[in-house]
Amino acid sequence: MTSQQVIFIILAVITLASGLVVVTNRNLFHAALAMMLSFFGVAGFYVLLEAPFLAASQLLVYIGAISILIIFAIMMTRRLMSTDESPFNSQWIAALFGTLLIGGLIIFVIVSVFSPFGDIIIANSAPPSLAVQESTVLLGRSFVDPDQYVIPFEIASVLLLGALVGSIAIARPEKES
Amino acid sequence: MFAAPTLNLWVITPLIILTVWAIILMFIDLFIPAGKKQWTGWLTLVGLIPALALTLMQWGQTGGAFIAEGGQPMVVVDNFATFLNTLYLLTGILAVFISVSYIRDAGLERGEYYFLMLFSIVGMMLMGMANDLILIFLALELLSIPLYILSGFDTGSDTSEESALKYFLLGAFSSAFFLFGIALTYGATGTTSLPVILDTISLDDPLALAALGMLLVGFAFKVGAVPFHMWTPDVYEGAPTSVVAFMSIGAKVAGFAALMRVLGQGFPMWGELWQPAIVVISALTMIVGNFAAVRQQNIKRMLAYSGIANAGYILIGVAASATDPEAISASLYYMLAYLFTNIGAFAVVIAVEKLDGQKGLLVEDYKGLAKRHLLLSLALAYFMFSLVGIPLTGGFTAKFYVFGAGVTAGLYWLVVIGAITSVVSAFYYLRPVLYAFMYEGPAVARVSRGLMFVLVVAVFATLVFGIFPGPWYELASQATFGNVATFVAGG
Numbered sequence: 001m002t003s004q005q006v007i008f009i010i011l012a013v014i015t016l017a018s019g020l021v022v023v024t025n026r027n028l029f030h031a032a033l034a035m036m037l038s039f040f041g042v043a044g045f046y047v048l049l050e051a052p053f054l055a056a057s058q059l060l061v062y063i064g065a066i067s068i069l070i071i072f073a074i075m076m077t078r079r080l081m082s083t084d085e086s087p088f089n090s091q092w093i094a095a096l097f098g099t100l101l102i103g104g105l106i107i108f109v110i111v112s113v114f115s116p117f118g119d120i121i122i123a124n125s126a127p128p129s130l131a132v133q134e135s136t137v138l139l140g141r142s143f144v145d146p147d148q149y150v151i152p153f154e155i156a157s158v159l160l161l162g163a164l165v166g167s168i169a170i171a172r173p174e175k176e177s
Numbered sequence: 178m179f180a181a182p183t184l185n186l187w188v189i190t191p192l193i194i195l196t197v198w199a200i201i202l203m204f205i206d207l208f209i210p211a212g213k214k215q216w217t218g219w220l221t222l223v224g225l226i227p228a229l230a231l232t233l234m235q236w237g238q239t240g241g242a243f244i245a246e247g248g249q250p251m252v253v254v255d256n257f258a259t260f261l262n263t264l265y266l267l268t269g270i271l272a273v274f275i276s277v278s279y280i281r282d283a284g285l286e287r288g289e290y291y292f293l294m295l296f297s298i299v300g301m302m303l304m305g306m307a308n309d310l311i312l313i314f315l316a317l318e319l320l321s322i323p324l325y326i327l328s329g330f331d332t333g334s335d336t337s338e339e340s341a342l343k344y345f346l347l348g349a350f351s352s353a354f355f356l357f358g359i360a361l362t363y364g365a366t367g368t369t370s371l372p373v374i375l376d377t378i379s380l381d382d383p384l385a386l387a388a389l390g391m392l393l394v395g396f397a398f399k400v401g402a403v404p405f406h407m408w409t410p411d412v413y414e415g416a417p418t419s420v421v422a423f424m425s426i427g428a429k430v431a432g433f434a435a436l437m438r439v440l441g442q443g444f445p446m447w448g449e450l451w452q453p454a455i456v457v458i459s460a461l462t463m464i465v466g467n468f469a470a471v472r473q474q475n476i477k478r479m480l481a482y483s484g485i486a487n488a489g490y491i492l493i494g495v496a497a498s499a500t501d502p503e504a505i506s507a508s509l510y511y512m513l514a515y516l517f518t519n520i521g522a523f524a525v526v527i528a529v530e531k532l533d534g535q536k537g538l539l540v541e542d543y544k545g546l547a548k549r550h551l552l553l554s555l556a557l558a559y560f561m562f563s564l565v566g567i568p569l570t571g572g573f574t575a576k577f578y579v580f581g582a583g584v585t586a587g588l589y590w591l592v593v594i595g596a597i598t599s600v601v602s603a604f605y606y607l608r609p610v611l612y613a614f615m616y617e618g619p620a621v622a623r624v625s626r627g628l629m630f631v632l633v634v635a636v637f638a639t640l641v642f643g644i645f646p647g648p649w650y651e652l653a654s655q656a657t658f659g660n661v662a663t664f665v666a667g668g
Contacts, residue, residue, distance in 0.1 A: 166326035169289040
């Protein structure tokens with residue numbers, strides 16, 4: 001088995017198992033978290049398929065925007081975060097480790113890039129393969145090329161404009177007459 | 178390194194006009210004072226009428242634009258698309274005449290109403306012009322999203338909001354089916370372009386079969402065919418009546434447009450496979466639609482079930498087209514006649530509806546209408562006769578052609594079901610007429626000038642289609658798919 005196949009199987013298990021949790025779990029909040037994990041697995045597939053742009057969009061749009069929106073909605077409607085509860089629960093040690101790990105990583109990256117050795121580190125890190133670079137360029141170009149996907153692209157923007165105007169039209173408070 | 182792109186914008190000029198005018202109109206609306214908002218409505222016609230004129234000029238032309246993979250155009254204009262585009266634009270124009278006084282009296286007078294209506298029409302037109310599944314999906318959303326919002330436009334009313342939410346959730350559900358079907362088609366053929374699908378699909382690929390099934394489910398939702406019709410009555414009951422009049426024709430015709438093009442240009446060689454599915458859906462739709470309508474007391478719900486039943490009759494022509502592509506023209510003619518009859522019927526409903534608290538919508542509220550409003554009652558009777566399919570109406574000739582197409586294709590028992598359910602339909606269609614003429618009652622109506630115009634046009638058109646159907650059917654029979662090969666040479 002190649003390493004790609006191993007990674008694929010791991011991602012598939014993560015995606016499907018968390019997807020299963022989404023539909024079976026009775027706790028909405030946990031279901032939302034599991035859905036984020038499932039989205040994360042899908043982003044991993046895009047990386048495997050050498051589509052870094054799609055992977056980044058998946059992370060930004062689905063995990064960064066949609067999931068957070070869903071979690072906000074749950075928090076605002078379900079009173080899960082009632083104030084009389086302690087802000088610490090049994091998992092606070094694990095949470096502390098997780099945040100320290102990610103915070104440390106971020107600091108490490110920032111420091112190493114801006115340190116006097118930053119240029120050397122960047123120069124020594126492997127550049128993305130040509131196919132990966134090209135796929136993003138091709139994707140970008142195909143959206144604006146009249147002989148490819150410019151018309152779906154434009155229609156999608158018209159669609160978003162319609163949705164935007166419509167959402168304002170129904171969300172706007174009633175004027176008292 | 179960039180070659181000058183060859184754009185054939187003539188194909189989509191009507192769409193550009195409508196989109197640009199909708200955006201301009203939104204800005205003009207800012208400067209129209211609150212009491213004069215009807216001007217936004219009349220100004221909508223400034224976009225719709227040139228678009229209609231250009232569409233009529235496109236009759237007889239075939240062309241494609243935006244050549245994508247496989248050398249096939251993404252957008253095409255052929256007589257099929259032009260015929261249907263004319264229907265949407267006529268619906269839009271008549272809907273404006275209906276809406277102006279209705280939304281003023283209902284207190285819904287906001288400029289976004291017409292903006293959303295124009296965007297929805299753009300989506301409808303694209304449904305019939307799209308030659309690529311991606312574009313069909315986007316067109317489907319572009320037509321649906323404004324309609325979800327228009328259904329909930331009466332933000333003060335719970336039923337309107339309920340109808341918008343139901344429409345939105347079930348519409349999103351059906352879109353997911355449709356998108357899954359596109360994904361499976363892509364998996365089976367490696368393309369989303371309909372002509373390329375035709376060339377590359379293999380007949381014994383289970384993936385492609387599943388894809389076709391999913392696509393059919395998506396379309397059946399949109400046209401309101403049984404067993405995917407459950408949203409229709411609730412949405413029609415709650416949404417503002419002028420919106421219902423618009424979408425009961427526009428959204429349905431657009432759904433059929435894309436269904437016909439996908440089946441006729443993407444999967445025509447699978448005719449014997451999808452024909453039984455369409456036949457069963459058609460039969461169920463006619464039976465369930467007509468029998469459920471009998472029990473309705475609310476006239477909007479009744480017309481919703483009537484809309485379901487009519488989708489069943491249109492599907493007879495689609496089913497027949499599996500063996501005889503010419504049969505499509507019977508369905509096209511049916512939609513043309515149905516447009517005028519249906520919008521006329523809704524115009525009567527709007528005239529009788531009392532806007533303070535959703536009254537005047539029960540069938541009983543028509544008691545004694547003829548005493549005070551004889552002409553309106555006669556118009557109501559005429560539209561209902563047409564919906565039943567009584568001779569000298571457009572509804573009769575429409576059913577005649579559709580049944581004829583079914584008989585030619587050998588779908589005898591489907592035609593028998595159609596005929597029997599038409600007889601059943603007489604029971605519920607004629608009830609409001611009976612109440613209007615035979616009973617005493619307090620029914621009153623208000624006919625604004627816009628409604629009057631729509632009623633006159635609808636009666637006249639239904640009469641013309643009932644007495645001289647020949648030339649119109651001839652037009653419908655010319656509205657066939659363009660020859661795909663010519664696009665590449667000419668595009």
